[in-house]
Each structure stands twice: as structure tokens, then as C-alpha cells.
Amino acid sequence: MTSLKPMESAILLLIRCIISIYTFITWPIYFILQKPWKIRANRSRLRAVSLTHGDDFILYRSVTEISDVHARFLQDKIDTMEKVFRFAVRQHGQKCALGTREILAEEDEMQPNGRMFKKFLLGDFQWRTFTQTDSEAESFGRGLRELGLRSRENVVVFAETRAEWLISANGCMKQNMPIVTLYATLGDDAIIHGINETEVSCVITSQELLPKFKNILPCTPNVTLLIVMEDPLKPLDLNGYGDTVSVLPYQEVIRLGDLSSKSGCLPKPEDTAIIMYTSGSTGSPKGVIMSHQNVVNAMLGYTNVTTFYENDVYMAYLPLAHVLELISESIWMLFGIPIGYSTPLTMTDKSSKIKRGSQGDASVLRPTIIASVPLVLDRIHKSIQEKIEGGPAITKALFNLAMEYKNDWTDRGYETPIINTTLFKPIRALLGGRLRFVLSGGAPLAPETHKSLKTTLCCPVLQGYGLTETCAATTVMDPDDNSLGKTGGPLTCCDVKLVSWEEGNYRIKDWPNPRGEIHIGGTNVAVGYYKQPEKTKEEFYEENGRHWFRTGDIGEFTQEGFLQIIDRKKDLVKLQYGEYVSLGKVETQLKINPLVENICIYADPTKLFPVALLVPNFDHLKSLAEKNGIELSTIEELCSHPEMTKLVLGELQKHAVKCRLQKFEIPQALTLIPDIWTPDSGLVTAAFKLKRKTVQDRYKASIDRMYS
CATH class of the missing domain: 3.40.50.12780 (ANL, N-terminal domain)
Incomplete structure (x- = not known):
């Protein structure tokens, strides 16, 4: 970056002068209108x-103090998720609840590099009201009963975040069927583990993920029913899943429920609502058992610290199999806040699946709240x-x-x-x-x-x-x-x-x-x-x-x-001279550097310093190479070049000093990794947390070389 020219410096000085004069003139007005003393007092009040x-x-x-909503829930004994959703429908009946953006077409678009990519042509958000959402959930739950499922029988939900995910979960809860949540990005072994451990016969999935089951079903003998949330553009192919497994479209289950006369089997507060499989940063994923009263009380805790308004809108894109997103969406429904569904591929105008010149989901929805x-x-x-x-x-x-x-x-x-x-x-x-x-x-x-x-x-x-x-x-x-x-x-x-x-x-x-x-x-x-x-x-x-x-x-x-x-206890390593290094803390600081796409810090207790395995950002890595006269075209060539390793290590160490890391916390050796770490690679969880032991085992030779 070049320094400011004399004219630019003069302009900047003039702007500073104008700002100073403006501040001097307007400060009394802002002081009276904004009451900053109250804001400062609120910041320092006891929590x-x-x-x-x-x-x-x-x-x-x-x-x-507890909120009015919290007090009412206690008074009316609203202590299950089924009662929460019923309360939301009574309060907000005809208001928009769940919105899905219409996919009009998928078209080829030529990129500047000459490659062709598939892009979506999207319409507006199509909304279900609270009443419609509740009716669909009722029908879905009754449809499961018609298909032979019983109260307290586990049902796996293995799908991307979408309206049908929340509706089907609500439908299960209306029949007191615990939902088992699995991340859509989990590997086959983890999916098989979750399905077999919970002994489910029914899996709810999406058309995009359905092909996975051609490999999974031979290893999950209890599964006899796959329910598929349909793709709006592509026909559903039901072939190739064996004679012992029924594959039904989501809408067919709704139709069965519409014709059913079966009543609901309402849960009790102590009944299991969710068995949520953690993303498994060490070993196989663990299923966390959450009762209805667990989930309801967690929601009510949040109602006491947040204020909501009539025009609030929430944009949902995180995995619903993650507890943060599931709790968030449940709270927004409780307060009648419309939930518009998005994905990382369509969120902004520049997202990878948005056709050039089209608007991303955020521009159309204009949310007031997001979780991230x-x-x-x-x-x-x-x-x-x-x-x-x-x-x-x-x-x-x-x-x-x-x-x-x-x-x-x-x-x-x-x-x-x-x-x-x-x-x-x-x-x-x-x-x-x-x-x-x-x-x-x-x-x-x-x-x-x-x-x-x-x-x-x-x-x-x-x-x-x-x-x-x-x-x-x-x-x-x-x-x-x-x-x-x-x-x-x-x-x-x-x-x-x-x-x-x-x-x-x-x-x-x-x-x-x-x-x-x-x-x-x-x-x-x-x-x-x-x-x-x-x-x-x-x-x-x-x-x-x-x-x-x-x-x-x-x-x-x-x-x-x-x-x-x-x-964190498990991230703490004691070095040879007795200093403790928090691996997670160091990673959090170094990830901010633009050169870093991902990073894993390793510290050997018998050594004096930690080392780093770094997945670089290709554009920034190439820019650093060009600045230093290194002309290499691929990320593999750049990562294997000894001079690049020295340059990146130098940049990382400068950044660490800027972040005030102690000398013993700063990596003294580095290996550049050309491969992106994704859940499919097995090196990060579905929530993109490092599987530290797996990473260290995979790159043991590199770690040994850095310490040698």
C-alpha cells in the first residue's frame, strides 16, 4: 500500500478539521438527545x-428479572416444546412464520476465467403463516403414526436447514417422538453411528442428501423408512434403495396425515425432546439427551435479556442440527418473528450460487437479526x-x-x-x-x-x-x-x-x-x-x-x-520450562490474519515452543509471493516452496506480536498445507471445529520435521 500523497494528506487534514468543528458545534445537542450518562451506567450495571x-x-x-413472557409460561405451565409451538400459533396465527425463497431456475453462467458455473434464478420469499405451519406439522406427525411409528420412538432428522426441517421436528414432538439430529456435513461413519446407536427405523432427509443412503443403508439394518424433503427443480428418483426400505416424499407423509384421524400423543416435561449429536471433535459423536423442560427453560432464559419488535425478521442459515440455531428459531417463533431461510451459497449478492445482477437472500429479506x-x-x-x-x-x-x-x-x-x-x-x-x-x-x-x-x-x-x-x-x-x-x-x-x-x-x-x-x-x-x-x-x-x-x-x-x-483444559500444554500455552487462544488470534484460512497449533511438552500447521488463503499467499518476486501459479507449488514458508512465518510472527501473544506462545516453525480442511476430510467437525488429534496424526511427519 502506497503512502498518502501531499494533496491527499492535505484533504485528510481538512476533513479532520471539519469533523472537529462539527463535533464542537453538535456535541451539546447529542448530549441532550442521546443521554450518554445513562448508556454508560447501563454498561456497568451488575449482571x-x-x-x-x-x-x-x-x-x-x-x-x-424474569420477563412477562417467562412469568406467563410459569403461570400457564407451558413446559414442553409442543406447548410452546401451540402458544405461538394462538398468539400469532395469521402472521408470516417461515419463508422459503422460490427457485425459478438453475442456469449456466460463464465466469471471467472461462469456466461455467450453475447459478440460481430466485424469486421472492414464499411464506407459511403460523396457522399453516402448525397444520402442516400436525399432518406430518399423524402421517408418521399412519406409517407405523409410535410415541417415544426416535426419529432421525438428517437434512440442511429449511422450513420443512423445523416443521417435521414440530410434527414429531406433537406425537412425543424424540428427534435425533445429525449434521448434514457428517461423514458416513458418524451418520451410521448415530442411526444405529439410537436404533431408528425412520430417517427424514433431503433429496440432495438421499444418494448418501445407497452406501449407508447396508450398514443400518434397523432403517425401513426414508422420508425425503423434495427439491423444487429436480425429479425425485426413488430407485436403488433396496426392497426392505420404503422411500416416501415429504408431501406424501403430509397427505397421509391429512386423511388420518389419529390424535396427538402429547409429551410430558421430563420426556426426551431431542437427542442431539455433538460434532465430535474427539472420537465418535456423542448424543446429548435434552428433555422438553431443558429446551423450554433454555429458551426462557434468553427471553429475559432480549427485546423484540413488531418489524423484526430473522435470517436462518446455520445448521438446525446445531443447538444454537434450533434454540434461536424456537425463540423467534415464540415471539412471532418471521424466519426467512437462506444458505451460505445464496446469502449475499456476491454468494457463489447467485446469478450475476441478482439479489442475494439478505438483500431481499432485509433481516434485523441473524445468529452466526x-x-x-x-x-x-x-x-x-x-x-x-x-x-x-x-x-x-x-x-x-x-x-x-x-x-x-x-x-x-x-x-x-x-x-x-x-x-x-x-x-x-x-x-x-x-x-x-x-x-x-x-x-x-x-x-x-x-x-x-x-x-x-x-x-x-x-x-x-x-x-x-x-x-x-x-x-x-x-x-x-x-x-x-x-x-x-x-x-x-x-x-x-x-x-x-x-x-x-x-x-x-x-x-x-x-x-x-x-x-x-x-x-x-x-x-x-x-x-x-x-x-x-x-x-x-x-x-x-x-x-x-x-x-x-x-x-x-x-x-x-x-x-x-x-x-480450555484440553487445549492447554505445558512447555519444557513450565509455561502453559493455550492452543485455542493462539489459534483464535492468528486466524484474524488474512493469510490464514485455517490453522492448527501444536505444542510438544518436551520442547520450548509451539509450531503451526497452516492452510493459507490462496489469493493472499499469491500476493505475498509476487511482492517477493516468487512466480508460482498453483497453491501446491507455493506451499512447498521453502522461501514462502519463511515469508508466511515472518508475517504470522509479526501478527502474533501485534496481538500481544507471549514469546513462548508464538509458533517458531510452520508447515503450509495446500488442502482445505472440510468436514468431509475428517479434519474438522460439521461445525468446523478442529479435530485436533486427527490433524496431528495426519501431519505427524510434518510436525516431527518442524521440531527437528
């Missing part, structure tokens, strides 16, 4: 208090930075000035409406231009990404903390919370306990904040692991009438009652 102390533990509880995971938010942050870095020097200088100005005034408790509606408008438009808040969960969000996105998207980015074992509910930031790197205060559905971990030097008596392993106890904590009593006994326990879960995460509580995740 949780410590109730009890022991020699090695301290317990925190939320001080938030750090992986997606990191990519948005990187794409913004790349665009700014690739532009003229004056553009970069103006952008940085705007960021600096806004962050300064936001910290003081002020909004910056003019900057929001001018300089940051194009960035906000990427996701429809109306976002009111973004909910982030699933993994820690890097503070740099957090700060950048809440500034450029002009809305709160609310980080939360929860696990499948706690139904995604433990802590969450509220809209007044301006902190970075923290996950908010505890929800009302649970208590959070810190327990000293002597081996890792984390103690509740640490100054200035208590630190320790996070244990979560409450009505949202899952029953245990399916058919794994020993593992359940190891991770769950009962104490003082509460059901508790040991998370393995290390946290600390601030004086205001905010929880911050600072480490």
Missing part, C-alpha cells in the same frame, strides 16, 4: 452476584479489510479515521448516525442494511473481529456462551454491553460455578478476578449422554438439588458479573 464461596469454588447467579459463528464473522471481517487494503490510500485513511472516530464516541456512550448512514452504509447493505443485532456463539470470537463488525455493521454483536449439554444457554451479552472478549452475564435458567484448577494455576482467589473451570447447573442442563452412562457420570453430577455439567472450559468473572472464557 450477576456471587452467592456462595468454598475453598475451591465460587457460585454466580443472574440478577436479571466466529468462522463466518471472521470471514466477513477479513473481506472488509481486504477491500479497504486493496483500495486507494486515501480510502483506507478515511475508513480508519471513521473507525477511530466512531469507536472513540461509542466508548463515551454516543451514537454516530451520520457516519452510520454514509461511510458504513455499503457494509451494512451486505446483510440487508437493517440489522439490529447479531448473535454469536459456538466458539470464542476474536476481540478484533468483534470490535470491527459491531462498528461497521452499526449494531451490537452479542457474544454468548453455551454448549450442546446446556441447550446453548449459559451466558449472553445484552445490547447495553459494550465489552469485547466477554460473553455477558449468566442467564436466569442456570447458575455458573468457577472451580479452582490447581494444575493449570487457575484459582478462585486469583486477583483481580476469580478464575477456574466453569461448571453449569440448572434446568437447562441436559439429562446426559445417550447410552453412555460412564461418560455421563464423568461429566454430569447432582449437587444441592441441581443438575450440573463440567465444561472443561476455564473462565473468569469480572466485578460486573461478566464471564470471560480464557482457556
Whole structure:
């Protein structure tokens, strides 16, 4: 990037002067209208208090009052998911509930490189009302009964996120049939494991995933029925699945239910609602048993910290097999918020399946709320930075000035409406231009990404903390919370306990904040692991009438009652001289670098330093090569070039110093990996978390070479 020319420097100085004069003149008006002292007071108000102390533990509880909705649920004994959906239908009957964008056609489009890609020609969102959604779910559940399924019989849902996923799950719950959720990106072995362990006879899947079962069915002898959510464009081919398995279209099950006179089999609060298979970062996926009361109480915990409005719209694209998305969509239905379904391939105007000149889902839907995971938010942050870095020097200088100005005034408790509606408008438009808040969960969000996105998207980015074992509910930031790197205060559905971990030097008596392993106890904590009593006994326990879960995460509580995740037991490695390296923490910081597509840090306890296995971003890697006079065309050539390894390591180490990593935390050797890590490769989970042991085993030779 070239430095500013004299004329550009003069323009920038003039702009700074104009901003200073404008600020001086308008500050009294903003002070009166925006009342910044109230905003600052809300930020620092108490979120949780410590109730009890022991020699090695301290317990925190939320001080938030329960909402009117929460109070009504307690009063009316709405304690199952079936009752929640019924309540939502009574409240919001004819309002739009679930929207699916119409696919008009799939067309070939020539790319600049001469290749041909299939692109969608999309229409508007087609909406089901709450009443229509409920009627379809009723028919689906009765249709399952007509096909011979019984109450309390497990049913697998193995499909991408779409309206029919939620409707079929609701239909199962109306008949008290637990749903077993499997990620659509799981490998065959994990799918077979989940199906066989839960002994299901019926699998609900999609037309896109149906061909997988030609390989899977010989290994799943209990399966006799496949129900297929149809593709709107392609005919359904039912051949090749054997004589012992029936394959029925989703709409045929609805038709059977429409003709059925069978009544519902309503669940009780203690009945199993979901057996949710975790993504399995170590070993085979575990099935987490969630009762109806677990899920309902997790939802109610969120209702106490969030305000919703009449014109809110939610865009759904995360896997519904992930507890964050399932809980989110259930909450939006409870409050009558329309849910528009999208995919990463069609979300924005620039998404890979959107025809050139057409609008992506976000531009058409214009959502006010989305849920996301750090992986997606990191990519948005990187794409913004790349665009700014690739532009003229004056553009970069103006952008940085705007960021600096806004962050300064936001910290003081002020909004910056003019900057929001001018300089940051194009960035906000990427996701429809109306976002009111973004909910982030699933993994820690890097503070740099957090700060950048809440500034450029002009809305709160609310980080939360929860696990499948706690139904995604433990802590969450509220809209007044301006902190970075923290996950908010505890929800009302649970208590959070810190327990000293002597081996890792984390103690509740640490100054200035208590630190320790996070244990979560409450009505949202899952029953245990399916058919794994020993593992359940190891991770769950009962104490003082509460059901508790040991998370393995290390946290600390601030004086205001905010929880911050600072480490993880399994990611902690003690080096030769006694320093502890948190592998996950180092990875989170280094992933922000534009050169990094993915990274795995490894530390040998007998050595002095960690090393890195790095999947590079090809465009940035090539740009770095060209700047240094290296002309290689493929990613394989670049990754195997010794000079490139040195250059990337140098860039990574500079970035690590900028992120204030300690010297012993910074990788001293590096291997560039040309292959992208996907769930199909077996190196990351369906939620794109590293399978650390698998990665280390796969690249053992490279690790040995780096240490030699």
C-alpha cells in the first residue's frame, strides 16, 4: 500500500478539521438527545452476584428479572416444546412464520476465467403463516403414526436447514417422538453411528442428501423408512434403495396425515425432546439427551435479556442440527418473528450460487437479526479489510479515521448516525442494511473481529456462551454491553460455578478476578449422554438439588458479573520450562490474519515452543509471493516452496506480536498445507471445529520435521 500523497494528506487534514468543528458545534445537542450518562451506567450495571464461596469454588447467579413472557409460561405451565409451538400459533396465527425463497431456475453462467458455473434464478420469499405451519406439522406427525411409528420412538432428522426441517421436528414432538439430529456435513461413519446407536427405523432427509443412503443403508439394518424433503427443480428418483426400505416424499407423509384421524400423543416435561449429536471433535459423536423442560427453560432464559419488535425478521442459515440455531428459531417463533431461510451459497449478492445482477437472500429479506459463528464473522471481517487494503490510500485513511472516530464516541456512550448512514452504509447493505443485532456463539470470537463488525455493521454483536449439554444457554451479552472478549452475564435458567484448577494455576482467589473451570447447573442442563452412562457420570453430577455439567472450559468473572472464557483444559500444554500455552487462544488470534484460512497449533511438552500447521488463503499467499518476486501459479507449488514458508512465518510472527501473544506462545516453525480442511476430510467437525488429534496424526511427519 502506497503512502498518502501531499494533496491527499492535505484533504485528510481538512476533513479532520471539519469533523472537529462539527463535533464542537453538535456535541451539546447529542448530549441532550442521546443521554450518554445513562448508556454508560447501563454498561456497568451488575449482571450477576456471587452467592456462595468454598475453598475451591465460587457460585454466580443472574440478577436479571424474569420477563412477562417467562412469568406467563410459569403461570400457564407451558413446559414442553409442543406447548410452546401451540402458544405461538394462538398468539400469532395469521402472521408470516417461515419463508422459503422460490427457485425459478438453475442456469449456466460463464465466469471471467472461462469456466461455467450453475447459478440460481430466485424469486421472492414464499411464506407459511403460523396457522399453516402448525397444520402442516400436525399432518406430518399423524402421517408418521399412519406409517407405523409410535410415541417415544426416535426419529432421525438428517437434512440442511429449511422450513420443512423445523416443521417435521414440530410434527414429531406433537406425537412425543424424540428427534435425533445429525449434521448434514457428517461423514458416513458418524451418520451410521448415530442411526444405529439410537436404533431408528425412520430417517427424514433431503433429496440432495438421499444418494448418501445407497452406501449407508447396508450398514443400518434397523432403517425401513426414508422420508425425503423434495427439491423444487429436480425429479425425485426413488430407485436403488433396496426392497426392505420404503422411500416416501415429504408431501406424501403430509397427505397421509391429512386423511388420518389419529390424535396427538402429547409429551410430558421430563420426556426426551431431542437427542442431539455433538460434532465430535474427539472420537465418535456423542448424543446429548435434552428433555422438553431443558429446551423450554433454555429458551426462557434468553427471553429475559432480549427485546423484540413488531418489524423484526430473522435470517436462518446455520445448521438446525446445531443447538444454537434450533434454540434461536424456537425463540423467534415464540415471539412471532418471521424466519426467512437462506444458505451460505445464496446469502449475499456476491454468494457463489447467485446469478450475476441478482439479489442475494439478505438483500431481499432485509433481516434485523441473524445468529452466526466466529468462522463466518471472521470471514466477513477479513473481506472488509481486504477491500479497504486493496483500495486507494486515501480510502483506507478515511475508513480508519471513521473507525477511530466512531469507536472513540461509542466508548463515551454516543451514537454516530451520520457516519452510520454514509461511510458504513455499503457494509451494512451486505446483510440487508437493517440489522439490529447479531448473535454469536459456538466458539470464542476474536476481540478484533468483534470490535470491527459491531462498528461497521452499526449494531451490537452479542457474544454468548453455551454448549450442546446446556441447550446453548449459559451466558449472553445484552445490547447495553459494550465489552469485547466477554460473553455477558449468566442467564436466569442456570447458575455458573468457577472451580479452582490447581494444575493449570487457575484459582478462585486469583486477583483481580476469580478464575477456574466453569461448571453449569440448572434446568437447562441436559439429562446426559445417550447410552453412555460412564461418560455421563464423568461429566454430569447432582449437587444441592441441581443438575450440573463440567465444561472443561476455564473462565473468569469480572466485578460486573461478566464471564470471560480464557482457556480450555484440553487445549492447554505445558512447555519444557513450565509455561502453559493455550492452543485455542493462539489459534483464535492468528486466524484474524488474512493469510490464514485455517490453522492448527501444536505444542510438544518436551520442547520450548509451539509450531503451526497452516492452510493459507490462496489469493493472499499469491500476493505475498509476487511482492517477493516468487512466480508460482498453483497453491501446491507455493506451499512447498521453502522461501514462502519463511515469508508466511515472518508475517504470522509479526501478527502474533501485534496481538500481544507471549514469546513462548508464538509458533517458531510452520508447515503450509495446500488442502482445505472440510468436514468431509475428517479434519474438522460439521461445525468446523478442529479435530485436533486427527490433524496431528495426519501431519505427524510434518510436525516431527518442524521440531527437528
